[in-house]
Amino acid sequence: MRLNVTVNGEPKQADDVWEGESLLYVLRERLGLPGSKNACEQGECGSCTVYLDGVPVCSCLVAAGQAEGHDVRTVEGLADGDTLDPVQQSFVDAGAVQCGFCTPGLVVAAHDLLHRVPDPSDEEIREALAGNLCRCTGYEKILDAVRNAAATS
């Protein structure tokens, strides 16, 4: 089938999408947007998190057809040209990126949190990021990154 979807503000089409294909696969393999990562493909890790109509979702669990006619924003779409979003910049500055597999999903989840709760408590940060797993950092630098982003945005 042909999929029509708006991605990062631009109308996109993908052809020959099969019925069971995930939105994550379409983004990465058909639309050339590898920012969203495929770490578990089971909705467990959050590394594939994107906005679907403004709501963060695990794109590995969204059937491509469910995105037909909808609006998707990926981690690539958070930056303004070469200027990183404050959340992205804070992850870099805090050293919250090691292997980087978890980072795109964490950035989208943190971006969503700060949009809803501009000055979150540590508890609110932990709760908002609870669905995003990181095997490398021990989470402290990730918490620092979100705290810093909240303080500077």
Ligand code: FES
């Ligand atoms: S790849 Fe989607 S939740 Fe892990």
Ligand code: FES
């Ligand atoms: S930086 Fe490697 S999984 Fe988080």
